[in-house]
Every structure is written in structure tokens, then in C-alpha cells.
Amino acid sequence: MLADILKAAVIINILAATIRIATPLLLGAMGELVAERSGVMNMGLEGMMLFGVFTVWLATFLGGTTLMGGGVALIVGALLGLLLGVLVIYLKVDQTVSGLSINLLAIGVGEYFHRMLNVQTETVTVVLMPDLQIPFLADIPYLGVLFQQNPYTYLAFLSVPVVAWFLRRTKYGLTIRSTGENPRAVDTRGIDVGRVRLSATIFAGMMACLGGAFLMSVTSRYLPNMTAGRGWLAIIVVIAGNWKPARMVIATLLFAFLGALQVTLTTFEIPLPYELFLVMPYVLALIALALSRVRSAQPAKLGVPYSRE
């Protein structure tokens, strides 16, 4: 049986699945990174992702296309980011509880509209978004599978260098990082701390919703709670990656690889319970958090609201 698993075709399958599963995690984590660098912890990531899923489904239900749904998801994400930002930055509500309120709202709205709209007529099926083949590169034997992916996947992997460059090399990126480390200094320079943080939180909301939109664009059948903890994993990716984009990619790929193993291995007759694979990413996440003691790059003022005294 081991020989079966080690066959080239299977390995390629696992590789492709890893890339696919990494997509929403990476999108969410990159948004979260920007928000956390500015000092705001977006604990509503899971809920925002759920809203992304829901938006694409609702767009399809109302007669739109999958791509259109993705566009609307961006707007919804921005609004959710705005909501969280206002709660956390201006009203100084605790970040855990504000995040929780968005998560609960997402669960409620997703479940309610699913029950009310989906059951009456026939179930709505979301048209899958076609994969985008990159010419020439897609023809490479074996590795070509990396270049026959969903548009969202390219976007996710492209966002890593872009966000890294933005935070490191641009003026606004520097401002965002300073806001997380020393908001008073930023304020002294005459820059509005609240506005910087709000922009970062809105970006985080948009990225999280895109992650959810991706999930719906490749699944076709809508189920409430479809994200199943992916938003939380994205938050963990940021911590385990020590707030550094390159390490976050490694952490993401590790989680995704585990998920890919689960998807692929369930097609084999393996005498292990299915739930074991299901639970593995969460257990691994706990272990990863326990072992990643290095928090050297954690923003000093993460989760601390700023007020001028």
C-alpha cells in the first residue's frame, strides 16, 4: 500500500491539494498580518471568511455569477473590517469580544438564510470557477500542476511578496508597522493613528472575505459553517510564523499539507478513523503554538487601543 501512496500521480495530487487548501489560509493570514502589524487583532477572521462564503452563495442565488460574488465579497469584507475597526479602535471594545460578535453574526446570518432560501425551491449550486492555466509553465511534467490553479490561488501566493514588500519598503507600510509598535510616536508625527489602523483592519476584512469567496468558488454546495476553523488557523499561521511573511508561508504549507494528506488518504483503505485526520490540523496547531516560543516580531502594542492622554 505504501508503494501505491508513493506513486507519482498520488504525490502530484497531494501537491495540488496542498496548494488549493493553502489558498484561503494564506489570504486570511496576509490580511491578518497587516492588521496585527498595525496593532489590531482581528479575532473575527473566521466570521469574515464565513461571510465571504455566504456572499458568493447569495450572489449565485440572486442570479449573479461566481466572479461577481467574489467582487461583492470584497465590499462585504471592507464593511466588516470597518465594523470591527470602529468597535475596536474608536469605541475601544475588547478585541476578543468584538471578534466574537462578528463570528456569531456570520454563523447566524449564514444559517438563517441557508434555511430560509435554500430549502423552499431546489438547492442552489454555485458555478465553479474555472482553473487558470498559465501557458508553457502548465506543461511542465509533474510540477505543471502548480500552474493550473484557481485565480484566487495565484492571488493568494502573489499577495505574500506584495504584502511583504508593502510592509517593508513603502512609506505607508512603515507607518503601519510603527502604529503597532509605538502609536504615540506616529501620533506625534501628525499621522492619525485611528485612520491607519482602520485602513489595515479594512484590508484584513477584504482578504478574509476573499478567502471565503475562494472556498465557495471551488465547492458548489453551500453549507453553513463551511470554513470549519480555517479562519482560526489563519490567525495561528501569523503567530506561528512570527509575523514574518516567509515563515508564514511555511506554516501555511505545513497545515495545508496535512489537510491534503487527509483528502488524499481517505481514498485509500487505511485502518485509521476519518476523524483523526479531521482533528490533526487543530492538534498540530496547538503543538505549533506551544513550540513556537519565539514572539520576537510580535507588535508591541498588539491589541492595545490607543488614546491620547
Add this chain to the structure above:
Amino acid sequence: MLKALGFEIVERRDVHPLIQVLVVIVGLLVAFAVSGWVISLTGNDPVESFSVMFKGAFGEKRKILTTLMRSSPLLLTALATVIAFRAQIWSIGQEGQLFAGAMLSFTLYRIIGPDLPRPLFITVIVLTGFLGGAMLGWLAGWLRTRFNVDIIISTVLLNYIIITMLQFLLYDHKYWMDPNGFYPRSILIPKEAWYPILIEGSRLHMGFLIAVGLAILIYWILRKTPYGYDLRALGANPVATQFKGINVNRLILVTMFISGGLAGLAGVGELFGVHHNVNLDISPGYGYTGIIIAMLAELHPIFVILAAIFFGGLINGSIILVTSTGVHTSIVFVIQALVLIAVLVSRALMKYRIRRISHVS
């Protein structure tokens, strides 16, 4: 923007308690208005829905008793939240701890069976349920004190882990699944092992008394004991607490143990008082509802009782909603979330006021 108009926002020093209550009520009204709008979006009548819900929850004596029954797990998970949040320990693991309590007590029940004398049996079951939730809470606390893992994240992960574990046990005839059934649920627990009923002819069980008793006990603990003092000190100023020579790590472990145990009790109550078998619907998010209740009651153990009954009514009233108006029960989740947001916003706004900028320095 306000500045251009000659106004500024300043912090309010003290707020009259009456205004506090009023603000929360306004928040609740806004939440219900938005929920009504959501109901009308799907083509239903919000006014009719809310009145059906209210009648279903408080319309007659039997319904009130059922509402009280529904509020007991909520009260317990809310108390679990109160004790953790008072110390600024942001645990959202009540849901998982509830299941852990139910699971451990069911495990014990499978070993000892229902044949013990009833008072002894009930005591042992309740204590085991407490222990089940408490151990899970303690685990999150241990991960925090030993490995510096955030409690928020570890509790969420443990929720997922424990519920997946329950799925594993319930989807296999070899383990807990009823050998003659097709659904993921265990065999029925015989009647002599159920929680005693408080009022003949109703479903109100002993769990409600336990919950109310514990609410009073926690009120007392928080106000009068050294532990309660340390707990509030930790919530007010963690750094100062450490300097005072209080062992913060031990305090976190103890608090998570108690908080988890309270949530675990909710699980036992649902298992031996309401469902009488283990299934995945033992809690439709009672852990999270408990957090909302605690926030609504401003983390006060006595006000929590009132808020829990209100939410128990909401859940109880929603059950008949789908048959009489066609609005699905899950509208409760929408209402709950909106209540939380409305309360958070109104509480925060209360802390500030807008005044004219005075140009005297």
C-alpha cells in the same frame, strides 16, 4: 469631522445606573429592530414572529417553566464566562467544556450504570461532569502558563478537537452509537438515572437550582473571598497583581479549572436532564450564548440570572416559530449576535459624550 463643527468627544466620568439600564434597553430594541428587518427580508412578518416567540416563551405557566429549563445551561456557561472574563482571561472554550462535561459523565455512567442509590449517583455524575469541563479548561490554562499559548486560540482549538472526538465516538457502533440506531446518538439513559424534576408535570429539572445556587455562590466568592479579590485584581491590573506577590500562573490555572467546570455542569444537565442521550445537538451553541449573556449582564453573577432567563425565553420561544410562522429557529443566532453588537456599542458610547469645544485652556 466633528471638530470642524465645533464639537469634541470627551470621556464621561460617571454614569447614573438608571441611564446604564436605559442605554442597554435601547441597545436591545435596536438589535430586535434589525432582526425584524432580517425577518422581513425573507418575506415574513417580524411583529407576528416576535409576538409568537414571546407567547411561546412566557405565555403560560408551563412555557415559563420550560423557559427556565432552557436557561439553566445558559446560566452555567454565562457564569463560566463571568469568572474568566472578570480576570481578563478571554476563554471562549465554554462550548467544548460543556461537551467535555457531558462526555466524561457519560463515560462514568457507562462504567457504574444507573444502579447506585439515586442521591449518590446524581452527586457522582454532577461532580464528574464538573471535572470533565474543568480538566479541559485547566488544559487551556496550562498551555498558557507553561507554553504561553493564548487562551482565546487554545480554547477555540480545543472546542474543535473535543467536538470532533465526540463525532468519532457517535458515528461508530463500536463506541457510543446506539447499536440499533442510524443516527449519531447514544442509547437512551433509563429514567431512574435522570435528573430529578423540580415541579411535577414540567421538564424543569434540578440543574436550574444548581445554576442559580452557583450564581449566588460566585457572587459571594467574588466579593468576599481572597480568591475573588485576587481574581478581580488580576482583571484590573495584571502587572500590579504580579508585583503584589500573587502567583498569577496559579490563579489562571484555578480560574480556568473552575470556569471549565461550570461549563461542564451545563453539559451534564443537558445530558441527564433534557436529552437523556449523547448527541451532537446537546448544545446548539450554548457556550457562545453564555458569553453574550455575561456581556449583557456586565459580568455580574446576579444580573446574569435575569439575562439567562431572557435568552432561555428567546430559545424556547423560537422552537414553535417555524411551525406557526415559517421563520426558521436559527433566527435566534442572528438576534443573539445583534444583541451582543448592540450592547457592546451602547456600552461604549455611554462612556463618552459630545460637547462643544471650549477655547479656554
